[in-house]
Amino acid sequence: MASPAAVSAVAVALALLVASADAWLHEEFDTEGNVRAGYDARGQQVASIVLDRQSGGAFRSRRSYLYGQFSVQIKLVPGNSAGTVASFYLSSGDGPRHDEIDMEFMGNSTGQPVALNTNVWANGDGKKEQQFYLWFDPAADYHTYTIIWNAKNVIFKVDDLFLRCFTRHADLPYPGAKPMAVHATLWDGSYWATQRGKVKVDWTTAPFVASYRGYSADACVPAGAGRPLACPAGTGRWMRRRPSAAERGTVAWAKKNYMRYNYCDDGWRFPKGFPAECSRG
Numbered sequence: 003m004a005s006p007a008a009v010s011a012v013a014v015a016l017a018l019l020v021a022s023a024d025a026w027l028h029e030e031f032d033t034e035g036n037v038r039a040g041y042d043a044r045g046q047q048v049a050s051i052v053l054d055r056q057s058g059g060a061f062r063s064r065r066s067y068l069y070g071q072f073s074v075q076i077k078l079v080p081g082n083s084a085g086t087v088a089s090f091y092l093s094s095g096d097g098p099r100h101d102e103i104d105m106e107f108m109g110n111s112t113g114q115p116v117a118l119n120t121n122v123w124a125n126g127d128g129k130k131e132q133q134f135y136l137w138f139d140p141a142a143d144y145h146t147y148t149i150i151w152n153a154k155n156v157i158f159k160v161d162d163l164f165l166r167c168f169t170r171h172a173d174l175p176y177p178g179a180k181p182m183a184v185h186a187t188l189w190d191g192s193y194w195a196t197q198r199g200k201v202k203v204d205w206t207t208a209p210f211v212a213s214y215r216g217y218s219a220d221a222c223v224p225a226g227a228g229r230p231l232a233c234p235a236g237t238g239r240w241m242r243r244r245p246s247a248a249e250r251g252t253v254a255w256a257k258k259n260y261m262r263y264n265y266c267d268d269g270w271r272f273p274k275g276f277p278a279e280c281s282r283g
């Protein structure tokens with residue numbers, strides 16, 4: 003019979019094996035500010051971004067991608083998260099003509115609903131927000147958030163459901179030319195996030211923690227100016243992905259039951275007429 007010491011040595015070795023197989027944070031990302039890497043009970047790596055009065059945190063992929071399917075599980079800040087914003091997004095960088103695809107979770111007071119802001123920026127134009135309440139408490143457990151980005155559309159997915167689909171129209175701006183890196187952040191968005199900036203972060207309940215696990219990027223890397231993309235095997239699953247009739251149905255369901263804000267309904271913001279995609283399919 004193995005001694006307890008030997009058994010626990012095996013257990014430790016196994017835990018290390020499991021851990022290293024899933025150590026996505028430092029393999030893929032550079033971190034900034036308060037980001038901690040740990041493991042959950044099943045040996046999955048968990049990246050926790052911590053926001054306190056001094057600092058928030060972020061991680062950013064070292065590689066940039068042109069099209070892909072990006073997915074992560076997030077457990078949001080529990081309790082009073084008013085004023086905080088946790089995010090998972092793609093960006094081509096700063097600058098006035100940048101591209102970006104955003105999922106941002108706008109915190110709220112205890113018991114009040116968190117809103118998921120989705121947005122698409124093309125050439126520096128990012129007035130395309132749609133916000134949704136979620137049909138579950140996103141701080142109670144992990145849920146999977148996915149961005150599918152290809153040459154035809156940008157799809158935002160929550161767990162297995164399509165939430166929003168931003169379609170490319172040949173004559174309208176679309177994020178299709180600039181490689182983007184993957185980012186996750188937790189920051190103080192008091193000026194914007196909760197009830198239009200009326201509710202600020204309550205620092206007496208800090209630090210705030212958002213946890214990320216199970217990251218995956220099934221994505222193409224540009225092989226150089228004018229040269230073809232280097233895409234991973236299985237790209238077909240998402241490169242031509244467009245919503246099916248059933249998936250269009252879940253988009254309509256979310257719009258009808260959970261939409262909080264739609265730029266295409268915001269006449270105050272677009273006094274000279276809505277962006278052209280608002281009146282197309």
Ligand SMILES: *[C@@H]1O[C@H](CO)[C@@H](O)[C@H](O)[C@H]1NC(C)=O
Nearest residue numbers: 108110114115117195196197
């Ligand atoms: C926060 O809760 C209030 C009250 O329920 C609600 O009106 C608001 O839309 C919620 N979300 C945000 C991000 O403010």
